Amino acid sequence: MHGTTFGGNPVACAAGVVVLQQIMENGVMKNAETAGKTLKASLSGLKKEFPSVVKDVRGFGLMLGMELTREGEPIVSELRSRGILLNCTNQNVLRFLPPLIIGEEHIAETIRQLREIFLNLR
Helix, strand or coil, rough: CCCCCCCCCCCHHHHHHHHHHHHHCCCCHHHHHHHHHHHHHHHHHHHHHCCCCCEEEEEEEEEEEECCCCCCCHHHHHHHHCCCCCCCCCCCCECCCCCCCCCCHHHHHHHHHHHHHHHHCC
């Protein structure tokens, strides 16, 4: 018997419950909050260090944008060649949307790579 194409099923529901338990019980949301503050502070530091490159840093939690004074696609391409994936929106906003389990070492490496790229733009 076929009830609905998009209806839930017991296996999918059980998997969803386990995922939500992991998120709630293993500190994923706390990590996301802490990492979001670290990332935003680090990006804001780059804004202060490179005012001719970075116009604004905005967002909430781990969903952040860095508005540039120039096109962002060349920076995205350079980061990609260095193993860091970002995308560019509105032609000049780097969009940061890392996984909720991102570690401080990943944030530090991203900031280090951005700083190096920005230094070469001067």
